[in-house]
Amino acid sequence: MHCRVDDTVDFTLSNDVDIPHSMDFHAAQIDPKHAFRSVTKGQSVQFSFTPKFAGAFMYHCGTAPVLMHIGSGMYGAIVVSPREPRPPAKEFVFVQSEF
Numbered sequence: 523m524h525c526r527v528d529d530t531v532d533f534t535l536s537n538d539v540d541i542p543h544s545m546d547f548h549a550a551q552i553d554p555k556h557a558f559r560s561v562t563k564g565q566s567v568q569f570s571f572t573p574k575f576a577g578a579f580m581y582h583c584g585t586a587p588v589l590m591h592i593g594s595g596m597y598g599a600i601v602v603s604p605r606e607p608r609p610p611a612k613e614f615v616f617v618q619s620e621f
């Protein structure tokens with residue numbers, strides 16, 4: 523995912539499988555108890571956030587056991603660029619997994 527500081531990110535997670543899942547964006551400064559809560563089959567959760575800091579952040583499923591969910595591939599990267607455009611560059615984000 524890619525956005526800029528002060529963009530609005532609208533996110534919806536709809537769960538159609540038998541185990542609960544959630545989504546935790548490290549670029550979001552919002553109430554995790556509400557936004558990052560787990561949803562069971564047939565439920566969904568929707569939230570918006572406005573990144574305030576530029577950087578490369580992780581997002582991941584935060585449902586216990588968290589390491590099982592992350593280890594199953596439920597993670598990724600969100601890059602938040604500064605509001606002011608920067609000179610053109612080759613940009614890379616590496617994420618690592620052992621599965």
Ligand SMILES: [Cu+2]
Nearest residue numbers: 543583591596
């Ligand atoms: Cu999960």
